[in-house]
Amino acid sequence: MPAVTDWLTRSNALAALEARARERLAGLKAIELPAGKVLFRPGDEVSGFVLVVSGRVGVYMTGPTGREILLYSITPGETCVQTTLGLLGVEDYSAEAVAETALEIVVIPKPLFMDLLDTSTAFRTFVFHAFASRLQSIMQLLERLAFTKIEERLAAILLERCDETGRVRNTHQDLATAIGSAREVVSRRLELFGRKGLVALERGHIEITSKSGLMRLIG
Amino acid sequence: MPAVTDWLTRSNALAALEARARERLAGLKAIELPAGKVLFRPGDEVSGFVLVVSGRVGVYMTGPTGREILLYSITPGETCVQTTLGLLGVEDYSAEAVAETALEIVVIPKPLFMDLLDTSTAFRTFVFHAFASRLQSIMQLLERLAFTKIEERLAAILLERCDETGRVRNTHQDLATAIGSAREVVSRRLELFGRKGLVALERGHIEITSKSGLMRLIG
């Protein structure tokens, strides 16, 4: 068990919080979770409002054939709207949240959450914005899924996920999930990219050899 | 200009509103709009919170090829989350809202909206629930788009949109938009349904001849 962390101070998401609300939250400890831990599955009971302090969570939807789509990632300072939906009494649906790195999270128990919503303007604003921007991002995902070609989505995700040296530490399957496609499709398209000299393929990762070439594919 | 309507009384969405908040809203008049009116387009300024009192609004997203998807419909007592996003300062994206029938709407000006959010628990709850259930429905749409076959989506929309006698007063294009597909695809699939004896095709509408047959396709 870690020492009580100063998550409230570190979390700039709640920086604007009033002193009174701050006091109420001060007692909560951040919980540490290992990478790979499943935060919730379809049908789970929701016990509180989840705030990610450090690390990254992926929220996935799985189809009947086993194909998966990454709905969104939760980064530090963000919350899991899925659980918020549950707290507000909306039935949930089939999505799964997985810790993609080691995590520190804070769980605000439902009664405290409800109380803060009523009493803290800053907290309310925070929750509203979280909702709004998540809705926004889901709509963008929908738009990409419905209207954008694989080639473009793939190029975009490669550029998004590469490090400074241009290396993308993802398997083809990871990339396929991220863009809502199938592994085989990604493999084939990557091979094409390879033949065009845009990338070099290795087992488990990809080297981008022409960033500008990929960027041209996005427009 | 219609007489001041009693929209607040008629709208059971805000039935639980406190007396004080009710007073603030009492001065607002419902606005009547004709069918076909475009409520907003991408890039429009948002002046207030929109509540539909009667009629139905369709919110569509259009792709570069001209293909359209119905994101959701707004029915009486519901709000347009798109405008709410705007009010909360989230940039909006390319969606369009069209009156599908004649409408009565109420627009709560931004300052009053903000004030109600701060002072009325019931109003806040209403807005939160609106957000939550819209997010929910958008996710379901995403799920259908990503994982469900045309046949199933088409059968579902036919059953959803038929009247008591089994007639669906929609063109193939309407149905295609509703399920996020293309007109030609819907035409072909409908012809197949016809050959199987599930529907009879006419110009401008469709007669369902075997409800149970369509239901079997959904599962």
Add this chain to the structure above:
DNA sequence: TCGATTGTGTGACCATGTCACTGACAAACT
């Protein structure tokens, strides 16, 4: 070292979206 697991490559096939048409029908106009 020997499986077992994981990541990738491939071919075949089906479902769907797109393009480019055609014709059928209905409302409006002369």
Add this chain to the structure above:
DNA sequence: AGTTTGTCAGTGACATGGTCACACAATCGA
């Protein structure tokens, strides 16, 4: 009535993408 115009539906050809069924190579544990 005939003509025009616009909407709606049917169709063939083709490209893209998802699914299935494999093969094979790299990696990792026991």
